[in-house]
Amino acid sequence: MKTSWKRGLGALLLAAALAGCAQVNTTSGGAVGVNRTQTMLLSEQEVEQMSAKSYSQEVGKVRTAGRLNTDPALTARVRRVAQRLIAQTPVFRPDAARWKWEVNVADVPELNAYAMAGGKIMVYSGLVKQLKLTDDEMAAVIGHEISHALREHSRESMSQAYAQQMGLSVVGALAGLNQSQMNAAAMVSDVTFSKPHSRTMESEADIMGLELMARAGYNPNAAVNVWKKMMSAGGGNGPEFLSTHPSGPTRIQDLQARIPLVMPLYQQALSKR
Numbered sequence: 001m002k003t004s005w006k007r008g009l010g011a012l013l014l015a016a017a018l019a020g021c022a023q024v025n026t027t028s029g030g031a032v033g034v035n036r037t038q039t040m041l042l043s044e045q046e047v048e049q050m051s052a053k054s055y056s057q058e059v060g061k062v063r064t065a066g067r068l069n070t071d072p073a074l075t076a077r078v079r080r081v082a083q084r085l086i087a088q089t090p091v092f093r094p095d096a097a098r099w100k101w102e103v104n105v106a107d108v109p110e111l112n113a114y115a116m117a118g119g120k121i122m123v124y125s126g127l128v129k130q131l132k133l134t135d136d137e138m139a140a141v142i143g144h145e146i147s148h149a150l151r152e153h154s155r156e157s158m159s160q161a162y163a164q165q166m167g168l169s170v171v172g173a174l175a176g177l178n179q180s181q182m183n184a185a186a187m188v189s190d191v192t193f194s195k196p197h198s199r200t201m202e203s204e205a206d207i208m209g210l211e212l213m214a215r216a217g218y219n220p221n222a223a224v225n226v227w228k229k230m231m232s233a234g235g236g237n238g239p240e241f242l243s244t245h246p247s248g249p250t251r252i253q254d255l256q257a258r259i260p261l262v263m264p265l266y267q268q269a270l271s272k273r
Contacts, residue, residue, distance in 0.1 A: 024037070026038060026150065027093045027151055030211050031265060038156050039160075041159040047117045047155040048117045048118040052100075052120065070107045074105055077138075081138050081139050084139070085143050085218075089212070091215060092212075096119070102120050104121070106124050108125065109125075111126055111230065112126070112127060114145055115145035115148055117149055117152060119146075131233060136221075137229070139218035140209060140220075143210070147205040153201040203254060206251060207258050210258055216269065223259075
């Protein structure tokens with residue numbers, strides 16, 4: 001009876017702590033209709049500051065290793081593609097036009113790219129060179145990463161982790177759980193709570209990236225090509241980049257279903273050019 005009472009009290013305390021969290025939609029839906037409401041416990045400013053610091057540290061490491069923007073032609077190409085995509089970001093959120101965007105290339109063999117909160121982008125040379133990406137395919141990857149930043153998925157993931165930590169610390173302390181039990185509970189929570197949201201975020205970034213690349217004049221069909229290349233790279237499981245992404249067939253089906261929505265935008269962009 002006492003344990004049940006303590007757990008009930010823990011749940012009430014957690015609910016009270018979460019009551020002040022923000023329910024937001026960080027972007028407009030666009031043509032692809034991304035309208036999921038997000039729960040945020042951390043402020044946009046906090047996460048942007050942390051991201052800027054982390055990005056600066058990462059750039060510093062790459063620079064110290066002599067691997068920052070070592071290929072001028074590749075760096076110029078990546079930045080050209082990124083800038084065309086960045087120019088379209090106000091469609092989803094007007095304030096993105098005022099972000100301090102930064103685009104760099106790390107000369108490392110890994111197949112990876114990322115965009116941090118506030119518009120800090122890094123592309124690994126291995127991604128472009130090993131997969132022999134065309135500009136359209138590169139736009140699919142960079143557009144995907146930019147979409148993560150626009151939707152503030154890092155802030156959302158951190159908020160989820162914070163809520164999980166808060167819940168475990170409150171309920172665990174009141175229920176008298178030992179450390180090993182707490183760790184087990186954390187793993188269960190991660191599988192049942194964090195992972196599904198992670199895959200939802202990845203799918204959102206995919207389809208928002210489609211719209212960004214179409215509006216920028218890059219063929220959205222290239223998104224299917226690049227993910228096929230990613231899946232085939234490094235064997236059946238693909239590179240580490242895909243470890244938290246939707247499965248290949250699911251991703252491709254979702255992309256193909258939404259390409260007709262953005263093809264008129266692509267045709268309009270071509271006519272303007």
